[in-house]
Amino acid sequence: NTVTDYDPDEIERKISISSAVCFCEWKDHKVNIVDTPGYSNFLWDTKASLRAVDAALVFVCGVAAVEVGTEKVWEMLEEHSLPRMIVINKLDRENANFGRTLDAVQQFFGRQAIPVELPIGEEKNFAGVVDLIEKKAFLFEKDESGKMSEGPVPAAMAEEVDRRSKELIEMVAESDEKLMEKYLEQGELSPDEFRGGLKRAILGHQLFPVFAASGLTNVGAQPLLDGMIAYLPSPVERDGVKAVVKGQDQAIQPSPDGPFSALVFKTISDPYTGRISLMRIFSGRMNPDGTVTNSSRDTDEKFVGLFFLQGKEQISAGQAKAGDIAATAKLKVTSTGDSLCAKGAGIAFAPIIFPLPSISFAIEPKTRADEDRISQATHRIIEEDPTVRIERDPDTAQLLISGNGELHVRIITERLRKRYNVDVDLKPPKISYKETIKGKADVQGRHKKQTGGRGQFGDVWIKMEPLARGKDFEFED
Ligand SMILES: Nc1nc2c(ncn2[C@@H]2O[C@H](COP(=O)(O)OP(=O)(O)OP(=O)(O)O)[C@@H](O)[C@H]2O)c(=O)[nH]1
Ligand SMILES: [Mg+2]
Structure with a gap:
């Protein structure tokens, strides 16, 4: 954990919060390691990382x-x-x-x-x-x-x-x-x-x-x-990896001589370096700069810089090939779960499915300045952690933050403060209670007013009964 738990929150809390990559060489073999969290709030990242390993x-x-x-x-x-x-x-x-x-x-x-x-x-x-x-x-x-x-x-x-x-x-x-x-x-x-x-x-x-x-x-x-x-x-001993190639199901053979293909399994959003995309290369080779296709979004992506990660340390690489876990910075359109491949190769791997959040809190920016900064900061946080949701509840007008557990949400708000200088309070969200008609009822109301001159008289009968669930409302006159 000394190399891979480098985040200040991980050091302070003595747990892994996020997957981290390192490697070692042992008897003429390179061993790529993804150290994954074990605590339940962060297992979504572990699951995504499993797509990168053999x-x-x-x-x-x-x-x-x-x-x-x-x-x-x-x-x-x-x-x-x-x-x-x-x-x-x-x-x-x-x-x-x-x-x-x-x-x-x-x-x-x-x-x-x-x-x-x-x-x-x-x-x-x-x-x-x-x-x-x-x-x-x-x-x-x-x-x-x-x-x-x-x-x-x-x-x-x-x-x-x-x-x-x-x-x-x-x-x-x-x-x-x-x-x-x-x-x-x-x-x-x-x-x-x-x-x-x-x-x-x-x-x-x-x-x-x-x-x-x-x-x-x-x-x-x-x-x-x-x-x-x-x-x-070893990477070449694994079975071909399932992919869709130009619309057809196909297994990608793990050969460095095939066309380049990779899956971005993680994005690190660093306030200083910017966005770092971590990918597992399944076939072919990658050089330090060039243009590839993001086949999940059907668009080209230029990249400059290629490195291996040793925890937070970036080690520039002359080339990466099938089996490697490599990283590049500042991709424009690519996010976690996207497939990259050689131009024209049309190789797409199954997207990574993330769990839906299980808990929500209301977040309230402490000052006007915090409110101004929050939208950009949360954007950066979500880039890195696709399981966080931040949205306004249309019924209560509260800004809600949702995550995979209380610890997860607390760590995100701490990150907002430490990395992006946005101070917020966390509160339990207001519940917008909704009414529904559950039983049958017949009611009558009468209105009578006679204070000289013309009188007023009204007689109202209302019959209420539930429709089948999801059938909305029906008014019959
Ligand atoms: N005595 C002893 N303590 C250990 C050993 N390995 C790890 N620890 C301690 O156990 C705690 C957790 O170790 P980590 O390496 O962070 O464990 P982890 O499995 O990566 O934990 P998460 O990633 O948070 O799930 C730390 O305080 C370590 O110092 C060991 O072999 N012996
Ligand atoms: Mg750990």
Whole structure:
């Protein structure tokens, strides 16, 4: 979170509010990472980010185990059919317990969540991991440097390691009929058969390998990265991405040699740099400047500048290609969810569907100056966060702000103040009560006035009854 939770609100509240992108290089591979929020108010951003990735790591706390956010994210991952790995993290904490957390994980996500590592030591003595595939131990320095050394499996763990390792082999065999036959015939699988089977089962989301780690004390990162490289799909290993090409359904093959196509999955609206569009490139290459087509809006878009993001830091890129997550600034017409492609290629990906807001407040600008600035500021906020709505209620004339929860709305109003110098009060919205006729009634009213001269007399009969819902009103004379 030190690189990706860079927003002052994230630092202050110690939670991720917005997805952020970073990358690392590991053994000749580039790993693009989108760090997504886990708190329910901000999961819309997590969902949009899933369109940009090929696999997911689900972090589960070794104390709190499966939380509401974990279950919600899991549902999204199922919906997007993404391969995933599970990391039981924070194993250094008091009361952390790998076995108990694993039980909870399996209870929610099935026995397909299968450990490929076991922790060595518990709580503050959590010192490393045993790799159940290689049957090796990796021990980490106590100084949190992350320095690692390899050694034999500790004798006290040998029995459990054998048992868990056998379970893993059986699960891999079960995931594939041919492997099962071999396993039953030979009583074992060769290392190649096993690794190939494990990778296929992970890619097909039949198995979810479970790792052990502590981010804080820097234990377990290298074996996890090795596992990611070995068992998660590289961009070219994923299936073609569904798209509409010139009106026809087609799968876009993830090749750098195809025509350029990308999906803008996020927009950052920075008061200083302006608008930054983050995109996942699905095919082809992108150079630092040029003209592409925004196929969602059927218009050309010029861009100048291409960079990779390391948290908030922009690193200029000479070229980006299929598989990359790249960014460019100051696009004119493009917003989150739009598809970009090479001119004439006509490639459009499905738009990103955002949830409707669940809570509304009335916002009242504090001064006349705040009122003057609010419209432009809210425009910038919505650019970045398409789940926020700001509109006037025609019945009460109040300006309403709607979002995905109270925290979400509060953070937006803080942003209005800090970034755009617009001070507002939040109030509960007025409710405009509406009347309807629910029952039947016959009423009569009589008017009589006789004060000399001509008298007045009126006799009114009214019959009222409801029409079917949605049929509006009908007057019969
Ligand atoms: N003891 C311990 N604390 C940790 C570890 N990893 C993270 N934390 C602490 O847990 C808190 C949350 O960590 P984050 O990395 O922000 O967690 P997150 O899953 O990104 O949270 P959201 O993005 O807000 O959902 C912070 O206070 C961290 O310092 C760990 O391995 N051990
Ligand atoms: Mg976070």
